[in-house]
Amino acid sequence: MLFGVRRLSLSQGYRVAILGATGAVGTELLQILEERQFPIAELRLLASPRSAGQTLTFAGETLTIQEATPSAFQGLDIVLASAGGSTSKALAEAIVAAGAVMIDNSSAFRMDPTVPLVVPEVNPEAAAQHQGIIANPNCTTILMAIALWPLQQRHPIRRIVVSTYQSASGAGARAMAEVQEQSRAILAGQPAIAEILPYPLAFNLFPHNSPLTESGYCEEELKMLNESRKIFGLPDLKLTATCVRVPVLRAHSEAINVEFTEPFSVAEAREAIAAAPGARLLEDWDRNYFPMPIEASGEDDVLVGRIRQDLSEPNALELWICGDQIRKGAALNAVQIAELLVKRQWLRSPALTH
Numbered sequence: 001m002l003f004g005v006r007r008l009s010l011s012q013g014y015r016v017a018i019l020g021a022t023g024a025v026g027t028e029l030l031q032i033l034e035e036r037q038f039p040i041a042e043l044r045l046l047a048s049p050r051s052a053g054q055t056l057t058f059a060g061e062t063l064t065i066q067e068a069t070p071s072a073f074q075g076l077d078i079v080l081a082s083a084g085g086s087t088s089k090a091l092a093e094a095i096v097a098a099g100a101v102m103i104d105n106s107s108a109f110r111m112d113p114t115v116p117l118v119v120p121e122v123n124p125e126a127a128a129q130h131q132g133i134i135a136n137p138n139c140t141t142i143l144m145a146i147a148l149w150p151l152q153q154r155h156p157i158r159r160i161v162v163s164t165y166q167s168a169s170g171a172g173a174r175a176m177a178e179v180q181e182q183s184r185a186i187l188a189g190q191p192a193i194a195e196i197l198p199y200p201l202a203f204n205l206f207p208h209n210s211p212l213t214e215s216g217y218c219e220e221e222l223k224m225l226n227e228s229r230k231i232f233g234l235p236d237l238k239l240t241a242t243c244v245r246v247p248v249l250r251a252h253s254e255a256i257n258v259e260f261t262e263p264f265s266v267a268e269a270r271e272a273i274a275a276a277p278g279a280r281l282l283e284d285w286d287r288n289y290f291p292m293p294i295e296a297s298g299e300d301d302v303l304v305g306r307i308r309q310d311l312s313e314p315n316a317l318e319l320w321i322c323g324d325q326i327r328k329g330a331a332l333n334a335v336q337i338a339e340l341l342v343k344r345q346w347l348r349s350p351a352l353t354h
């Protein structure tokens with residue numbers, strides 16, 4: 001049993017920690033680091049005291065989870081943080097002081113002007129400006145950004161109207177277990193108990209469970225607006241969102257109406273999506289076959305389909321997208337940022353060495 005796995009020498013690999021290793025995103029991070037053979041010299045798994053002493057497997061080796069104390073980050077190069085905003089805020093100073101780059105999945109630092117908010121397919125160069133922390137955007141926002149950026153590059157976007165269909169996974173591993181348990185209960189004629197999510201989700205749906213704001217929008221909807229503006233570098237981007245939780249386990253879907261400043265043909269949009277990194281065009285109009293959560297689950301790409309002209313507005317298109325929320329919407333984006341830092345030699349920020 002090991003506390004940290006040693007795979008490559010320090011000259012060949014990096015010392016990495018997953019903070020929140022037992023969670024829905026944390027376990028996916030572990031799997032993706034293994035699948036993509038991220039160059040690891042040492043891997044530390046950190047979580048709350050509840051999980052300390054438990055084990056997880058990485059590349060066939062059993063690793064023991066440690067409590068995430070401020071001293072647990074000494075000697076690390078990269079911390080993939082996925083343990084909630086308050087834990088990120090509490091530990092960020094210790095992580096940066098230890099000399100590691102924190103790639104943070106939580107919303108704690110996303111709108112901080114000194115923290116890059118990065119989707120590698122959209123704004124990789126922003127990562128170079130980090131000062132120790134890079135934020136991973138909201139999952140719904142990442143999936144939409146990957147689908148819309150190739151279109152924005154051809155014809156400028158004027159306005160986005162988006163409705164989301166968000167899976168239980170967005171509320172964590174315990175919410176996923178809860179919706180499965182509720183399904184079993186309902187099929188057995190028993191009442192569905194909701195403890196993690198506010199209402200029963202099995203055979204139901206409800207407006208997104210993030211806190212409501214005075215504007216009438218919930219926080220998830222405002223994240224789509226504010227984070228998209230930052231990622232695209234378009235501070236005046238117009239966007240209105242309605243976010244909904246649906247009884248799907250782990251992939252989010254989105255219906256997107258996007259208006260451009262000039263006409264955009266469906267054929268050109270299909271061509272742009274087909275060529276876009278991180279996106280995959282999936283349409284079979286004869287079979288009425290388009291992206292579905294069951295097919296997006298476990299996939300690296302955002303599936304895009306049903307691209308059609310908005311009959312009410314000549315400069316607008318309708319799109320339907322599905323993406324694995326835990327994977328492409330969270331863990332994979334974070335690992336791709338880590339790969340970018342390594343490949344471009346940005347672990348020590350150029351912004352700090354000037």
Ligand SMILES: NC(=O)C1=CN([C@@H]2O[C@H](COP(=O)(O)OP(=O)(O)OC[C@H]3O[C@@H](n4cnc5c(N)ncnc54)[C@H](OP(=O)(O)O)[C@@H]3O)[C@@H](O)[C@H]2O)C=CC1
Nearest residue numbers: 020022023024025047048051082083084106138139172173
């Ligand atoms: N970027 C994105 O799109 C997404 C981001 N997220 C964000 O990632 C984070 C984790 O989400 P998710 O994996 O779904 O959540 P889970 O509830 O599934 O997992 C939470 C993880 O955080 C750990 N944790 C909780 N409290 C502490 C603490 N005080 N100290 C150390 N570790 C702690 C838990 O450890 P233990 O098991 O010991 O309790 C567990 O490993 C959240 O901030 C969430 O908002 C999530 C989904 C998508």
Ligand SMILES: N[C@@H](CC(=O)OP(=O)(O)O)C(=O)O
Nearest residue numbers: 106107138139140166170171
């Ligand atoms: N977007 C997630 C919730 C979440 O984790 O959001 P954020 O990373 O912005 O806190 C959901 O489906 O509910």
